[in-house]
Amino acid sequence: MSLVKICELDNAPGEGKGLAIHLIHPFTEFPYELALFHAEGTYYALTNKCSKCGVALATESLNGLFAKCRNDMCLWHVKKGFCKFDRTSILPTYKVLPEPDGLYINI
Numbered sequence: 001m002s003l004v005k006i007c008e009l010d011n012a013p014g015e016g017k018g019l020a021i022h023l024i025h026p027f028t029e030f031p032y033e034l035a036l037f038h039a040e041g042t043y044y045a046l047t048n049k050c051s052k053c054g055v056a057l058a059t060e061s062l063n064g065l066f067a068k069c070r071n072d073m074c075l076w077h078v079k080k081g082f083c084k085f086d087r088t089s090i091l092p093t094y095k096v097l098p099e100p101d102g103l104y105i106n107i
Helices: none
Strands: 003-007 017-024 031-039 042-047 066-068 075-077 086-090 093-099 102-106
Touching (some): 003 017
Antiparallel strands (some): 003 102, 017 031, 031 042, 042 093, 093 102
């Protein structure tokens, strides 16, 4: 794993908001599309694509710790990655590490 900067603090989403992050891993050159959320005072990152309908989660609404896509049956827990109504569906999540110069994830 490596520590990768995903966002400047000035560009981080506000409370209850999301931000789409597109990055290329600096070592593997693998592309990632993440949704960065600020919920209940903490930053969370998970894959930015609903596995059920393909909608980008970062552009949709956030209700507590759940990101809602267009489908009312798809509420994704931003910390744990599970779907509220189908716990067998799980999206990859990434621990966000706030540092003085920005937000990082271990990836």
